[in-house]
Amino acid sequence: MIESPKIGIFEIFSRDELYRIHTATLEVLERTGVRVEEEKALELLNSIGADVNFSTKIVKIPKHIVEDAIKYSARTVQFAGRNKKFDLKLEGKRVNFGLGEGAINILDYKTGSIRPSTKTDIINATKLADALSNIDFVMPLFTAQDVPKPVMPLHDLHASLKNTEKPIMVVDFGLDATHLINMAASVVGGRDKLKDRPILGMYSEPISPLTHGREHTRNLIEFAKAELPIVYIPSPASCSTAPATMAGAIVQSNAETLSGNVIAQFSKKGARFIYGADTTNMDQRTGVFSYGAPEWMIVNLAMAQLGRHYELPIWSTGGCSDSKVLDGQATLEASLSLFAAASSGANLIHDVGSFLNFGLTGSLELITICDEIISMISYILKGVEVTDETLALDVIDKVGPGGQFMTQEHTLKFFKKEHWMPKLLDRQTRSTWEKTGSKDLATRANERTKEILAKHQPTPLSKDIENDLDNELRKAEKKILQK
Amino acid sequence: MNEIIIRKIIPFYKIHILLIQMSETAREIKEALLTLDREKLIQTTKTSLDKGENPQELLSAITAALREVGDKFESGEFFLVELVSAGEAAKTVISEYLKPVLKKIGSEGKHLGVIAIGTVAGDIHDIGKSIVASMLFTAGFEILDLGVDVTVEKFIETVKNGNVDVVAMSALLSTTLPMQRETIEALKKKDLRDKVKVIVGGSPVTEEWAKEIGADGFADNASEAVRLVKKILDISER
Structure with missing residues (x-):
């Protein structure tokens, strides 16, 4: 955070x-x-x-x-973790980062090839996010392609609830949101308690241009009434489902999310509505919804400024890419989008480290790399502390012209606090780098990802709660599959 | 002797005039489509029909111009909105001006095949489906666009009633994907599955899913969809 x-x-x-x-x-x-x-x-x-x-x-x-x-909206939205130390307060310019969601493929960190994602992949991504200190909330990065399609979102949430103590945001995919709420409620001890400890938020979308779909609207109302955090924002592509001009696309996006807020607030005053837009452009050569586009980055800046004007908590996007593999393009687009989103002051920045191939492929290594990128960005955004002590006049005078600062007490006191240290980026000399195997960033990220997954054990649910959750999953599955 | 020569020359001369006129019209049609001048396309078509030009020839001119638009898109000279806009303008002219005249003279015009396309029930995402429809049209197919939220029954009815060669189904939500399977199952039940090819698309659709539900193919973008349809209908590229 x-x-x-x-x-x-x-x-x-x-x-x-x-x-x-x-x-x-x-x-x-x-x-x-x-x-x-x-x-x-x-x-x-x-x-x-x-x-x-x-x-x-x-x-x-x-x-x-x-x-x-807008006046009725919650000014501050509490987004809770299963463990209180991960609670987030969404307001002002507090910036938080979380995974992306809904990828259907994984760039497999074991084999290096792309294959359909499974529930196990969601578990691994969640574990990784649970371990990484710069990831503040979790979304099911993948969809479980190994379970029946109509109940997929249930399994996405099931895997998430078991493997992280951080706040969880899920996508409804048009499924009846009641099931999702019931599952989260079973973990905190009922629906009422969930209101106080909202460990679950939902992401849903109007359909651009200017349409509120049936299931999505139903879920918006359901979440508003349950007093849970709800992200309800459009994903138009400029030139196809929104005007070609960015101002026009922003106006339309704003109308879509704000009309969603009308439905939410008049369903339940003070609804925990989170504002924003995932607006990008339609690539004019391929027709794809671009995840690395600078258009999306500037919309993030625009929507954050508007959201702050309305005093609404803000949703944003960063850490994703159109590239098919973990290459220069992937890290370039991930870095720029994260920096743009972070410097917009948005409260929830999703898609971190997760998306390649326009949101269709997830990569665990990219999450690990983004953790490092966010750490750098956090350092920059903290600015420079200016006090008598940090101005360092005494030590400058003491060392004087021609001396050195290495062994000064002032240096020893401040070097850790004032400086950023890489965990993943390489600063070895060439000869040492060659001696240690000449590993590039992707290789190092792969090794670190494997290391974390081998070591990190998320705090498990208690046996009783786990049983309740499993029961809730089975109940919901039965109901949906019987239809 | 002179008479014979003159008689021979005159018809040739007449034909020549007609040829000049026709190529002039074809040139104007091509220009209108390549500059995306919808009004000019409509005007040229109307004027030419009034002059009594052969509607079949006009249709050929439009088809040839569309093919050029398609080539320019493939080569990167034209962009997607230009491709789609040219396709839409051509579609309007064909359906509103040429088809009625062609029907009167009992000539329906040639196409590569009939595609019934729609977004499945429960899903109202339109844009991807429409781009695919437009590109298939530009490539020379006849399109029955069934719209969005298309029920299984509607697909079945369309296959029953029309000369459909390919059913194309789009779905953007993982929760609406199963409708693609249900439609295929229903086609089987009604003994219609062998009569048509079925292709599926949409962001969550994968090759594996297409195989699992027994579709004839899957494409992850619109250009690929055109190639796929040509492949499964055994149509050579040109």
Whole structure:
């Protein structure tokens, strides 16, 4: 966790531009409106004075409703770990990092080849994230391709709950979220306790442009009512599901997430809504939704500034790449996106170290590398402490012209605190590097990943709780598969 | 003697004029499509039809121009939005202006095959499916776009009623993926599976999944989908 970084908060909009984006967003919601597929949400919106057309399902939302919903939102969202020491407070410029989610393949760290991911892979990614000190929350990086598709999200969560004490964010994938809530509740001792110890958050999406899908809206309401953290943000691709202009894509994204907040807040005032957008561009040669695009990075900066203006907790993205393998492109895109997201001051930055191949392939080694990148970024964002002691006038005077600082008490006191030390990056001389096997970054990350997985044992659930969780999984599976 | 020569020359001269006219129209159609000038494409088509030009020839001109657009995309000169926009403009002109005339004269025009395409039930993600549909159209296929949230019954009905060669199903959610399997199972039950080829796509779709559910193929991008369809229908590249 980076607590309120002192420097590096990029603000890309002037006050005037911020105001224009906000009013443009309100105009979209009032003039064009959104389509809402869920009947209950249509009724809700109708009851609060939105202009609802029940046959076209188009809802036009007046300005005051959107602004009221922003006022009702939780200003601070507590996102709890199974262990209190991992609790996160999402507010202001506190920056936290977590894994990506939903990859269907793994770049296997044992064989180096790409294959469909399994539940075991989720367990390993979770264990790794549990061990790495710069990862603050966990998402099921992979989907369990070895279980029946309709119950996959249940197994994704099951594997996560057992293997980390850090807060967990899951994707609903259109599955009835009640099952997910029940599973998390079984770990903390019931639904009421889950409210106080929200160890589970849900990520769900409106469908761009301007559509709230049936299952996603249902889950949004379900999570709002359960008072659990909910990330409800769109993933449009500029030029295909959003305008080609970045300002236009930002306005549309803002309208999509803020209309989601209207549904959440009027379902339950004070709903723990997390704001943002995963907006990128559609690559014009391949049509892919690009994960390494600078467009996404600048949208992150834009949405964070808007979110802070609204005083809402902010979701963001970094640590991912379009590359197919763990190469220069992967680390370049991961670094830049992490730096952009961190310096936006966003509260939850996901997709860390996880995504290659436009979010379809996960890599454990990339998580390990990102842990190092985040550690560097944290150092930079802390800024420089300026006090009488750090200005070091006495020691400068003592050493004087031509001396050395190596053996000074001041140096011994401060060198650890003031300096960053690499764990993974190489600073050996060439001859030593050659003698130790001439290992590149990918090789070192692979070794470190294997080492952590061999050593690290996450704190297990107690036997009773584990039984309860397993029962909850079986119950939910039965219900879904019987349908 | 002179008369004979003159008689021979005149028809030749007439044909020549017609050829010049036609190639002039083809040139304009090509220009309109390559500059993405939708209005010009519509105007050229209308004017040419009014002049009594052969609608079949106009269709060929559009198809040839589309092929050039496709080539320019493959070579990196054109971008995806240009490809899709050219395809959409051509589709409008063909369905609104050429098809009605062709029907009247009893000529439907040639295509490479009929593709019924849609996003499966429970899923309303549209864009990927539409890009694939557009690229297949540009490549010369006839498209029955069934839209999104397409039920198993709708797919079945379409296969039953139409001359469908390929059923193409998209799904973006892992929870809606099983609908691809259900549709294939339903086709089997109704004894329709052998009549059509089935291809699947969408972000969570893998080669393994396609094999598991008994699809005829899978593609992870739109250009690949065109190659796949040509392959399974045994159509040579050119």
